[in-house]
Amino acid sequence: LDTVTPRALAWSAFTDWHGPWLLTWLWLVHTVCAAYAFPCNSFCSQSWPYWTGLMRVRPRFLTWPVALCRLLQPFRCVHPYGVFPPKSMPAVRCVPVTEVSWDGNSWIECPHQFSPSAATSVPHFIAPHHPRGDQGIIYEGFGLGDASVLHCLIGSGNPYGYLKFTGGTVLMQRILEGRAANYGNVFFAAGALPSDRPAPIAARMTMHMLTPTTHAQRAATGLWWKREYIGPHLPQTRLREGFWDNYFSPPELWHLEDVIWKRRSKLQQISERVRTGDSPDRAVLAGAPELQAHVSAFWNDFLPRIRAVDRSSWQQLPDLVDELRAHYDKATLHGFERLLGRYSFMLADKLDPIFFGDGFAPVFGRGQTKLDVKSYLHLGMLIHLIICAGKDSFERVHAEPLAAADFSSQLTISNGLYCEAIFRFEHYVFEAQKMRLLQTVMEPKRVQFAFSDPELTKKLDQIAMRLFGTVEVVPFLREQFRGPRFERGQPERYPSFTLDRAGVVMQDAPLAEVVPRPS
DSSP: OOOHHHHHHHHHHHHOTTSOHHHHHHHHHHHHHHHHHTTSOGGGTTTGGGOGGGGGOSSGGGGHHHHHHHHHGGGTOOOOOOOOOTTOSOSOEEEEEEEEESSSSSOEEEOBSSSOOSTTOOOOOOTTOOOHHHHHHHHHHTTOSTTSTTTTTSSOOOGGGOOSSOHHHHHHHHHHTTOGGGGBTTTBOTTSSOTTSOOOSEEEEEEEEEEEOOHHHHHHHOOSEEEEEEEEEEEEEOOOTTTTTTOSOOGGGSOTTOHHHHHHSTTHHHHHHHHTTOOHHHHTTTTOGGGHHHHHHIIIIIHHHHHTSOOSSSSSHHHHHHHHHHHSOHHHHHHHHHHHHHHHHHHHHHHHHHHHHTOSGGGGTSSOOTTOOSSHHHHHHHHHHHHHTOHHHHHHHHHSGGGGGGGGGGOOHHHHSHHHHHHTHHHHHHHHHHHHHHHHHHHHHHHHTOOSOHHHHHHHHHHHHHHOTHHHHHHHHHTSSOSHHHHTTOOOOOOOEEEOTTSOEEESSOOOOOOOOOO
């Protein structure tokens, strides 16, 4: 690394005021930003300036470097490293494979352009080209994208990315629309989807594990990989009418932790109306008068249906979702979801100053927040819990924000995320399955690099939980939506891995042959 130039620039910044002052100060700004970005992993390179944990730092002027990084972020001035230690993961590839059907019974696979997907896939020489489509397949397979519950921990930092589906769902929709030719030589190998045939009527994606064959096996069979079906990815789907109607969510449907983005959005009109004396039911319509038709039903019909269900677990959630979809049309449910987001923003506008005003000390277990919640995500779940309790509870907390603490003892992950899970049901099923797959692959790594002191590990876990509420949400979500009802003909049969004495991750046993049936 060049150490001479930075030292010369640093020295000239304080001694030679007639030197290259613009270059000098640009270097200083870049160094400050780089110092903050360096501890981060590349997974969170675009999201870390928006972490709500950093908003708890007091006094607030200490956060000016973070604000500077947010300002300069679109210019990609600095970027952290993506560091992977040796022997960190199993020597396998978990690959989602796209399949299409013209009759709903027989399925044809669409091989990837560069990355392997079949047992016969020959590794391609691609350097120095970096095919981003094939690279994205890796993250799609593990559900690591902006639509994930990890949205505000890792990702692009773009609030519009918090969708109800992943890129795989969008790709299948495009294929079923007859746009397959547009994706030749982009996602799939040339000719994978013939342009002279009509659009397929169905598509699905399944997860497969590729294990490299030995030289002897490849010489004998011609196969580069041993391929095993390991679980679902996206269930069979047909062309969806109205798929693009609400593709990008309005600000009220962004992630619960997208605080800074929401404050920049048109949702501020709600706060302005409240300050001018409008009632909550009038202020919530700021910029969205079309929601007026749903306000009464939201408080008097929709929320009572949710309160009538036991929300201490998600056992009844699938049945409730079916009931609500049978009773309300899509437009009405979308209106309810937007109202939930807007009323939540209204309460957050009252509760945020209290939560962030407690400072950073509670993160380290020193003192308690006035609202008695662990993280900002827990605050968002508490707000949903208050709204779900009814209009009287909402108006009480809106008038007396500290009254929100009275609901804290009732808060659990189950009842706090219940409303969100109703509106994002299919994606939460998807995420639960992906979390189980991630645990299978990453657990040996976690064990390998765990701290030897269990007390220290426990303390660090608690700090992480108070900084990022998703740390507690992930294990909860991992246990949800198990069984044939959610697998839809694609059984979960993930492999198990352990560490050998040399610290290498090894598969415990081969998997039995299973072919997913049409769902």
